[in-house]
Amino acid sequence: MMNAVTHKATAPVLVLAPPSEASPSREKRIVMLRRMWLIRAFEEKAEQIFAAGKLHGTMHLCIGQEASAVGALAALEDDDYLFSTHRGHGHSIAKGTDVNTLMAEFLGKETGCCRGRGGSMHFVDLRHGHLGTNGIVAGSLPLAVGVGLSIKMQQRRQVVLVFFGDGAVNNGAFHEAMNMAALWRLPVIFVCENNQYAYSTPVRKASSVERLSGRAAAYNMPGLTVDGNDVMAVYHAVRQAAGRARQGLGPSLIEAVTYRWRGHSKNDPNRYRTTEEIERWKEKCPIKRWQARLIADGIMSEAEVEQVRAEAYQAVEAAYAYAEMSPEACSDRLEGEVYA
Amino acid sequence: MREITYAEAIREALRQEMQRDSRVFVIGEDVGVYGGSNGVTMGLIDEFGPERIVDAPISEGGIAGVITGAALSGMRPVGEIMFMDFMTQASDQIVNQAAKLRFRSGGQGSVPCVLRTPAGSGAGQGVQQSQSLENWFVHIPGLKVVMPSTPYDAKGLLVAAIRDDNPVIFVEHKLLYKTKGPVPEDLYMIPLGQAEIKRPGRDLTIIATSIMVQRSLDAAQMLAAEGIDAEVVDPRTLKPLDEACLIASASKTGRVLIVHEAPRTGGFGGEVAGVIAGSSAFYHLKAPIVRLAGRDIPIPFNKTLERRAVPQIEDIVAEARRLMWHDISEF
Numbered sequence: 001m002m003n004a005v006t007h008k009a010t011a012p013v014l015v016l017a018p019p020s021e022a023s024p025s026r027e028k029r030i031v032m033l034r035r036m037w038l039i040r041a042f043e044e045k046a047e048q049i050f051a052a053g054k055l056h057g058t059m060h061l062c063i064g065q066e067a068s069a070v071g072a073l074a075a076l077e078d079d080d081y082l083f084s085t086h087r088g089h090g091h092s093i094a095k096g097t098d099v100n101t102l103m104a105e106f107l108g109k110e111t112g113c114c115r116g117r118g119g120s121m122h123f124v125d126l127r128h129g130h131l132g133t134n135g136i137v138a139g140s141l142p143l144a145v146g147v148g149l150s151i152k153m154q155q156r157r158q159v160v161l162v163f164f165g166d167g168a169v170n171n172g173a174f175h176e177a178m179n180m181a182a183l184w185r186l187p188v189i190f191v192c193e194n195n196q197y198a199y200s201t202p203v204r205k206a207s208s209v210e211r212l213s214g215r216a217a218a219y220n221m222p223g224l225t226v227d228g229n230d231v232m233a234v235y236h237a238v239r240q241a242a243g244r245a246r247q248g249l250g251p252s253l254i255e256a257v258t259y260r261w262r263g264h265s266k267n268d269p270n271r272y273r274t275t276e277e278i279e280r281w282k283e284k285c286p287i288k289r290w291q292a293r294l295i296a297d298g299i300m301s302e303a304e305v306e307q308v309r310a311e312a313y314q315a316v317e318a319a320y321a322y323a324e325m326s327p328e329a330c331s332d333r334l335e336g337e338v339y340a
Numbered sequence: 341m342r343e344i345t346y347a348e349a350i351r352e353a354l355r356q357e358m359q360r361d362s363r364v365f366v367i368g369e370d371v372g373v374y375g376g377s378n379g380v381t382m383g384l385i386d387e388f389g390p391e392r393i394v395d396a397p398i399s400e401g402g403i404a405g406v407i408t409g410a411a412l413s414g415m416r417p418v419g420e421i422m423f424m425d426f427m428t429q430a431s432d433q434i435v436n437q438a439a440k441l442r443f444r445s446g447g448q449g450s451v452p453c454v455l456r457t458p459a460g461s462g463a464g465q466g467v468q469q470s471q472s473l474e475n476w477f478v479h480i481p482g483l484k485v486v487m488p489s490t491p492y493d494a495k496g497l498l499v500a501a502i503r504d505d506n507p508v509i510f511v512e513h514k515l516l517y518k519t520k521g522p523v524p525e526d527l528y529m530i531p532l533g534q535a536e537i538k539r540p541g542r543d544l545t546i547i548a549t550s551i552m553v554q555r556s557l558d559a560a561q562m563l564a565a566e567g568i569d570a571e572v573v574d575p576r577t578l579k580p581l582d583e584a585c586l587i588a589s590a591s592k593t594g595r596v597l598i599v600h601e602a603p604r605t606g607g608f609g610g611e612v613a614g615v616i617a618g619s620s621a622f623y624h625l626k627a628p629i630v631r632l633a634g635r636d637i638p639i640p641f642n643k644t645l646e647r648r649a650v651p652q653i654e655d656i657v658a659e660a661r662r663l664m665w666h667d668i669s670e671f
Contacts, residue, residue: 114445114448115446117443117444118444118446124444124445126448126449127448131449139437142401142405142408142433143408143437145406146405146406146411147412149394149415150413151413153365154414173402337447340452340506
C-alpha cells in the first residue's frame, strides 16, 4: 500500500483575512446570530423528526458549521446568487429562505418551496436568489460559472457564491469550473467548507494537498483559508472576495475550516473518527463563540442572546406545525411539470 | 429557392437568432476564429465578437454547466460539443442539472438552452468520435431531443430549439454538414414535436432519423422501380415524439420498418416500435415491426468495416423487400 501523505489530524487554521472596511452593522450582527440559531434549531428538529420515524428519505445536517453559512451569506447582497450542497439547510436559511417553506419541503409537502418535488437535497428558492442545493458533489460549480458569465454578459453588479465540501475539490468539475471562472474573470466566489470528512474519508486520504485553498494558485486566483467557525472571519473573507468580483477582478477560493458534529447522513455510526475528536470540536461551537463576542462587544446582553435562541426554537416549532398541517404533495399531472 | 448546406443553415439560424435576441450566445471548443470543428460557426465571431462567440477550454462538463447556469440566470445560450461522444463528459450537467431544474424546483425556474453536437459514423473517426448517443438523452425527462435530416429542417428546428424554454439536445450529423437543400432566407420555425412525411406511400412505412432519412428516400426510389410504394417518415424531434403521425402512417400501410444509425439494442427504434405496437395501429399491421439499426458493435475504423456497421441504402431496400414479401418464419 502506498504511504498516505502525513497530515496532522486537524489541520492548522490560518486566519488570513484582514477585517474589511465594511463591518456589519449592529443590527446585522444580531441577524447573524438569529440565523445561526435558526439553523441549529432546524437541524435539531430534523434530527428529532428522523428519530421519530417521520422522515422519508435522507438528511445531511450542518450542526457545527453555522458560521460558514451565515458569515458567507451575510457578506452578500440580497440579489446575489447562491449555489449550495447536499448539506444545504444552513445555506438556505442563511440566504433568507423562510423556515416554514424549508420545513415543508423537508417533509415533502405541497407548501414546500419546491412543492415537495425536490426535498431538502434538491431545494431551490429562486425568490431569494438560491439556485439550488445539489445531490451531486461538485455538480453546482460549473453552474456557478455559467451564472457568473451571465452576470458579466448582462453587465450586472451581482456575484454568485457556490458552497462545496472538501470532497468536491478532488472532482473534475471543480477544476474545470475554477479554470473557466479565473480565465474569464467571472464574479464567482468559491467557498469550500472543509469539514474534514467527505462522507467517511478524511481530507488527508483524499487530497494531495492539505491546505485546500492552495488549489487556487493553480488557477491564478486568490486562495484564502479561514477559521470556518469564526463567523466574522468568514464574513470578511467573503466580503473581500465579493468586492474583487464586483470590480471585475474575478473569482476567489475561500476555504472555511470547520467540522460537522453529526454523521454524514442519517445513519452514520462514525466509525472513522473518535468521540474525543467530536467533543473537541463541540468546544469550538461557532454559535457560542459569536454570542460571547456580541456580549463582550456590548452589542447584546446575556438575556437578549437567550431570547434570540429561544425565538429561533419557537420559529422552528411553528415551522414544523405549519409543515405538518400542510397537505401532502400530490398531483395527477406530474408529467405536465417536467417542461416549461 | 436558394440552396445552402446543412452547416450553413445551422449557422444562419444562429446568426439570425443572435441578431434578434441579445440573450443568445454561442459557447464551445474552437467555435471562434476557427469556426468550430465542422465549420458551423465560421465567421460568427466577426459579427458578434468574442463576448458572444465564446471559445471554451476543453471542458465539456464545464460547457454544459455554463450554459445551464447562464440559462438559469437570464441568457439563452447555445453550446457546442465537438463530437457527440464527448457528451459523456458533459452528461452530469445535462442529465442531473439542466434536465432536473424545472421539476425539482416545483416550477420556479427553467433552463432555456441548446446543446448542439454532431453524431454519426462514416468519417473514419473511429470508436470514440462516431457514436450516435441520442437515445441516452431521449430517456431523460426534462430534455428535448432534436435530430434534423435536411438543411431546411436544421434551420427551422434550431430556431425553435433556441426559443424553447427547456434544455434541448440538438443532434447533427457529420456527413450531412455539406449536403445542400432549399432553405428560405427569412427566419422560420419548425415546431418541436412535429414529424414530417418526407415521401408519401401506400405499401410500407419507413421511419428514419437523421442521415437515415436520405438513405431511406434513396431506397424508396429503388423500391418504387419494383412496384413497392414506401412512405418515409422523419420524426425530426425524438422527444417530444409526434406519436400520432407515426401511428397514422403505420395504420395506413400496415408495415413498419424503423431505420436508425445507433446500435439496435436500447436504441430509439425500440421506442418507436413500442409506440406503434401499443397503439390502434397494431390492428392494421400485416407484418411484424422491423428495426434496421446500427449493429451492436463499436464503430470500426476501417472504411469497409465502418460502412458495414450501420444501415446503407441497399440494407434498407433488402429489409423493405423482406417486409413486403416475407414468409412468417423469417421473423
